[in-house]
Amino acid sequence: MFADERMDRIVDIIVNSFFPMLKAGVAFTVPLTLVSFFLGLLLALLTALARISGIKLLDVIARFYVWVVRGTPLLVQLFIIFYGLPSIGITISPLPSAIIGFTLSVGAYNSEIIRAAILSISKGQWEAAYSIGMSYPQALKRIILPQATRVSVPPLANSFISLVKDTSLAATITVTEMFRVAQQITATTYEPLVLYCLAGFIYLIFSTVLSNAQGQMEKRLDRYVTG
């Protein structure tokens, strides 16, 4: 009898929490991931270009940035941005704080992926682009980056899926994304096992959808290689 009651209660909690959590996922986790990843990729591209520019100062700045961000925990970075900066008069709301933190992280890690991808394109491609009269930016944009993109999709997708899960760290700086909602419901229902498993399950759904999207994208980008 007792077991049945417990089961009913758990089913109730799952049914009542699933949609609020999914909603938080769609309203915060997904946009936070997409915006941070997009901005982070731009930053990563700029950092990669700075590294291969051959201009000493740009290279040093880029290396320093990557060194600091990769060498410190993301959680610590988020705390510095959200809890630390106000003490020197810079107050940023939770969501922008999270976006800044994740963007910096994505930028640093992926700059190495993009740099490696650009360097993996043969010198002959640059030369062919130059030989038809292209400038460096034209060669980069039209010839090198499209090929580098294909090379970098699998590792970038990896880091994208990591980011989906890392956004749960935003809960610690009070962003009401999915994991924070799970924490809040846990606080009132006291069913941590159920709710955190549920949260994990929703992250799993998101990651699976994204992995499939990656597969599709790779197939599309590979069209000129197989044949």
Next chain:
Amino acid sequence: MIEIKNLHKQFGQTEVLKGIDLKIEEGNTVCIIGPSGSGKTTLLRCLNLLETPTKGTIKLGKFSLDFQDKKPVPKDKVIKFRQQTGMVFQGYNLFPHMTALENVMEGLIYVRKQDKEASRTKALQLLEKVGLSERANHYPSQISGGQQQRVGIARAMAMEPEVLLFDEPTSALDPELVGEVLKVMKELAKEGMTMVVVTHEMNFAREAADKVVFIDKGVIVEEGTPQQIFEHTGHERTLQFLNKLCS
């Protein structure tokens, strides 16, 4: 039309070109021959500034560039100068993410800024000229080496260069595919295209060249008509080289 004076090129401590003087007349086909490591490819790459000479002058069409050690040529000057040349590479270097047609159109659209339709029409004409109309929509990975190289020629021709540079255009090809590429090159030579060809194809040099230049160890040993070089050379080194090829 091309005038090279006292051209030097140094890689680190190694001097690859040790003072080259060469004149190339408009409409001529000039074949550069010589043993590997002699500097012939470097000379060719200096002509479109893929390598920056260490010293000397190159006059090509409208522009004349004077090179001095450690003084870089401004980028816009490099691009303007280079746009007078077209290059065909040993390894083809087609853009693998574009079809044959798109490879030929690319420079027309993004460098010449011509509209898409005009570019397509011109690119199709050029592909027809090299006998590849039917492969227009194939990716480089879907066609043979000989076909790729012919697309490479069409791509270089599209920019209407003053001179076409060929860097061992048939060296990477299977023997049975060499002929189709040489045939296209011979046609171009006949039409009066100015061409500089680094090659090991002595038969091509014999038949199509107006001038043959023999380079060894960074200097021009001898230059002359194919007949002079292949049949009446008085130079020991030329003779040795030619004999080695025949044996």
